[in-house]
Each structure stands twice: as C-alpha cells, then as structure tokens.
Amino acid sequence: MRDNAWVATSKRILVTGGAGYIGSNTTLQLLDAGYDVVVVDNLSRGHRESVDPARLRVVDLLDTDGLVRVMNENPCDAVIHFAAYIAVGESMKVPEVYFRNNTAGSLSLLTAMLKTGIRNIVFSSTAAVYGMPAHVPISESEPYAPVNAYGESKVMVEKMLDWFDIIHGLRSVCLRYFNAAGADPDCRAGENHEPETHLIPLILKAAQTGNPVTLFGNDYPTPDGTCIRDYIHVSDLARAHISALESLAKGGESKKYNVGTGHGYSVQEVVNAVREVTGRDVPFVFGPRREGDPPLLVADSTRLQHELGWKPVDSDLKRIVETAWQWANR
Numbered sequence: 001m002r003d004n005a006w007v008a009t010s011k012r013i014l015v016t017g018g019a020g021y022i023g024s025n026t027t028l029q030l031l032d033a034g035y036d037v038v039v040v041d042n043l044s045r046g047h048r049e050s051v052d053p054a055r056l057r058v059v060d061l062l063d064t065d066g067l068v069r070v071m072n073e074n075p076c077d078a079v080i081h082f083a084a085y086i087a088v089g090e091s092m093k094v095p096e097v098y099f100r101n102n103t104a105g106s107l108s109l110l111t112a113m114l115k116t117g118i119r120n121i122v123f124s125s126t127a128a129v130y131g132m133p134a135h136v137p138i139s140e141s142e143p144y145a146p147v148n149a150y151g152e153s154k155v156m157v158e159k160m161l162d163w164f165d166i167i168h169g170l171r172s173v174c175l176r177y178f179n180a181a182g183a184d185p186d187c188r189a190g191e192n193h194e195p196e197t198h199l200i201p202l203i204l205k206a207a208q209t210g211n212p213v214t215l216f217g218n219d220y221p222t223p224d225g226t227c228i229r230d231y232i233h234v235s236d237l238a239r240a241h242i243s244a245l246e247s248l249a250k251g252g253e254s255k256k257y258n259v260g261t262g263h264g265y266s267v268q269e270v271v272n273a274v275r276e277v278t279g280r281d282v283p284f285v286f287g288p289r290r291e292g293d294p295p296l297l298v299a300d301s302t303r304l305q306h307e308l309g310w311k312p313v314d315s316d317l318k319r320i321v322e323t324a325w326q327w328a329n330r
C-alpha cells in the first residue's frame with residue numbers, strides 16, 4: 001500500500017468518453033454505486049442523448065486548458081479514460097488520426113491531471129496490444145506486439161502511464177478489453193456505433209432486416225473454421241472499472257489487467273445463439289478473411305479475478321445476445 005491512497009474528498013469521477021458505448025454503461029454503474037460523475041466528451045463519435053445533460057462537458061481531449069477548467073470546477077478523485085477511436089480498419093488508413101486522438105489526446109489529459117493534482121486513472125486499453133499472440137489464453141505477461149495503428153496508439157499510452165507513475169506518482173490501472181458486447185440489462189445504454197463494425201450488432205441487424213451479414217472467413221484452424229473471440233458483457237466490463245477504482249482508492253499499485261471470460265465463442269456459434277434467442281433466421285454469407293484477424297483470442301483474466309476479486313457474471317453468450325437484442329429493439 002502506498003501513502004497516496006485517496007482520501008475520497010468528493011467520490012467524484014471524471015469520465016472521458018462517457019457518451020460512448022462502454023463509457024455510458026460504466027457511468028450508469030458508477031451512479032448506481034453512489035459515485036458522482038462528470039463526463040467529458042467531444043461528441044465526435046459518442047451520443048449526446050447517452051449522457052445526463054447536467055453531467056456533460058463538451059470538451060476535446062486535445063484542449064488541455066479546457067480539461068483543466070473542468071477539473072478545477074469539478075474536483076475529482078480519479079479519471080476513467082474511455083475517449084478514443086476504436087476502428088482498427090480506419091486506423092490503418094489514417095493512423096495520424098489515431099495517434100492524435102488516442103495518444104496525443106491521452107497525453108493532454110495526463111497533463112491536465114498533473115496540473116490539477118489528480119493522481120489516479122483507469123485507462124481503457126485493449127487486447128489489440130498483443131497482436132497475434134503466441135500463447136492463448138493470453139496473460140498479461142504476453143509481450144506488446146500490436147499489428148495495427150489502433151493497438152499501437154494504446155500501447156503508447158500504457159507506456160506513458162508507466163513513466164508518469166515513476167516520475168510523477170500518477171497511478172493507473174490499464175484494463176485490456178477483449179470483445180465488449182451486450183447492453184445494460186435495464187436497457188438504459190448499449191452499442192450504437194456509426195458505422196457499426198462489430199459482430200453482434202451486425203448479426204442482430206441481419207435478424208431484423210433479413211439482409212445477410214458477411215462472416216469473415218470459414219477456413220481458420222478452428223473447429224468450425226470461423227474465428228473465436230472472448231465476448232465480455234459490457235456490465236461485467238463496467239464492474240471491472242469500479243473494482244479498479246476501488247483498488248486505486250486503497251492505495252494499490254499501478255497495474256495492467258485483461259478483462260475477458262477465459263471462454264471463446266466462434267463467429268458461427270454467435271450466429272447460432274442469435275437464432276436461438278431471437279427465434280429468427282439470420283441470413284449470412286461467408287466472405288474472405290478480414291486482414292489482421294487472429295483465429296483465436298481468449299483472455300486469461302485470473303490476475304484480475306485474484307487481485308481485485310472481479311468475476312464475470314453476465315457474460316454468458318445467451319445473456320449477451322438477449323440484452324443486445326433488447327437494446328436493438330428499444
């Protein structure tokens with residue numbers, strides 16, 4: 001335990017990207033848990049209607065002075081930093097946008113935190129920091145090996161955070177998400193990307209519209225030939241952030257954790273689950289492989305489970321699909 005455990009002055013958390021998918025779900029859970037929340041979002045990809053207007057401050061991450069103003073006006077104990085672009089394909093066309101928004105934006109945020117004395121942050125990282133890992137399930141000791149600019153933009157922030165701890169005592173928990181999916185069980189928040197690139201919302205759209213979804217590749221070295229991923233319910237993911245905050249509040253050290261279930265489902269199994277849950281046909285066609293897709297990505301999340309006492313409770317595939325379907329039909 002370090003001597004800079006919080007004396008929780010306000011129990012107020014600044015959430016960047018709180019108008020986005022995981023940010024809006026986590027904000028709801030923070031409020032449910034009794035935290036006060038201020039959201040910073042530039043609304044470039046998030047949705048205004050996802051945030052209580054009284055909590056929203058429309059500020060760009062690169063506007064360090066604007067962030068300092070928000071932090072001075074709303075003294076906070078910690079930051080949860082979601083705001084980022086997430087489209088892997090886009091990051092390989094315009095990497096400059098990803099390094100500017102994700103990496104330089106994070107540096108601006110950390111600078112504002114230093115200026116205002118906030119010394120705790122939970123950072124949205126990603127399994128993309130591992131690239132095509134040699135060992136699955138993937139543990140946190142697997143080396144950094146991103147294969148796209150998105151993953152690299154997150155690696156760079158993780159590395160900055162290491163130096164900011166050593167030099168400034170700014171403590172961080174990096175949560176490396178696997179495949180976030182599902183929606184708030186009370187249907188208050190869910191996934192709404194524009195354009196949508198994620199598998200489950202696209203399959204649900206096929207079930208709704210009858211227009212086929214394209215499944216990327218059926219010749220992978222997996223039992224049914226389609227890729228296997230570790231789908232984690234967004235509510236479980238949100239709870240991981242609260243566990244991370246609590247660990248920082250107790251004076252815990254800076255840490256990096258995988259957030260996944262340890263269980264993988266193939267793309268074909270997801271299609272089957274959607275058929276079962278919705279009772280509808282899911283038209284699909286097989287297309288070529290998507291560049292950069294590893295056949296198998298499954299998390300070893302024992303570190304998070306053992307050290308922070310977190311465990312997935314909503315990440316059964318059926319529950320993920322049920323909540324996502326409820327959200328899609330809201």
Ligand code: UDP
Pocket residue numbers: 179197198199200202213214215216217227228229267290293
């Ligand atoms: N996928 C697919 N068709 C789509 C979108 C995704 O077959 O239209 C596959 C993709 O190749 C991967 C899995 O679904 O194997 C999950 O992809 P997603 O983009 O949802 O998440 P990622 O694993 O890229 O983070």
